[in-house]
Amino acid sequence: MSAEFLKTMKSRRVIRDMTDQPVEREKIEKILDAGRWSPAAGNKRTTRFVVIQDPLTLRMVRVFSPGMFQEPQVVILLCIDWDIVEENQFTGDDKSPYIDQGVVMQTMMLAAHS
Template identity: 55%
Template sequence: MLELIRTRRVIRSMTDKPVKRAHLEKVLEAGRWAPCGGNHRLLRFVAIQNPVTLRLMRKVSPGMSQRPAAAIVLCIDWDQVKVHKIPAHDRAISIDVGTAMENMMLAAHSIKLGSGPVTSFSKEALRVVLNIPQNLSPEVIICIGHAAPKDQMIMIPKKKVTWQSLTDWERYAG
């Protein structure tokens, strides 16, 4: 598991090789098993493999530069937020998006698929393309596909980041 966590990288360039439906299902299953606040399951997933739909999605998602063979859109179901009487500003709601996203990206990596999250898209236009109703808000697109042999456009941090550089023990030391 640690090795998978360490070696997963965001893939920003993909081949046009199709993603098997069974593989996409594995990734979706990993999203289902992500931890979520109160076990409320506020998320809905829209999985896309149709090339025409993917092309339309790209038209409204400037961040979707990798031309993926598949994608999963993670949406918050605001009706469920109300049903469970969760305040709209409760940070667990967006944390849920993050846990599902990471589970899915790690699952993709474990079956040798590349993935990359995209947050730069028009929510309203994506709603139209994917028939997403008003009670759902699309939060992130996870692009999924086979990494191009010469990927990478890695965003290099200005300073080297290690777990030690991120951690203080017992009390924050500044």
């Protein structure tokens, strides 16, 4: 493990102090790319991403996420593609798609922080 990666891991914090500055498309793409390269159970890519930047849609997201106190400029939703889950015959009690979501989220948060 590189010293730089370890420093990134140790310094990452959840900070909900958002600015009104737009997030550059290049940064969003790098974060999404990190998510796409995250490991997945059986290398089955069940995670799908929805990038929301439209102000009206962001307000609607806040309605369903009461813990979101500030107004972010972008939200990246992670969704499970249940068709892929079914195609790959994950069993009903298999938690792999949920674990994959957690791995993808953590990878994306580390990428955003680095």
